[in-house]
Amino acid sequence: MTKEEAHALLQEAFRLDARGREAEAIPLYKRALRLGLREEVKKHALIGLASSLRNVGRLPEARRVIERARRTYKGDPAIEAFFALILHDLGEGERALKALGQAYLAHVRDPRLFEYERPLARKFRALGQKKRR
Secondary structure, three states: OOHHHHHHHHHHHHHHHHOOOHHHHHHHHHHHHHHOOOHHHHHHHHHHHHHHHHHOOOHHHHHHHHHHHHHHOOOOHHHHHHHHHHHHHOOOHHHHHHHHHHHHHHHOOOHHHHOOHHHHHHHHHHOOOOOOO
16 A cells, blocks of 8 residues: 555544544554554644544553654644643543643743743642652
8 A cells, every 4th residue: 555545544534533433443543554654644643543542442552652642743732732631531630731731831922921931830840749748
């Protein structure tokens, strides 16, 4: 199969996903990724696969996929948002908040936030660390 055929599989996965048929979309996402996608659409395939896995309750697998995306597309805010959702569903609320907060601060440029960036960054970084007494 060619990259164009892999892209067609990916488009069908997106269509199924949009119709709430995530379980049917998952094998298409996986196959498209295995066959090889152009770099500019690979990120979207990983996000779609992780999201679909999350939606059908396959959380450990969703986490592995989104962590792969995080390694490949460091700092991408969309990936970080899906990572936070998956962590939340896995019961890791504090780590989810940390990931989302750090992504937010890295990408939002609002002058109303500037004076609070440093203290917020410290607080988000500290989440999940052992509390000292």
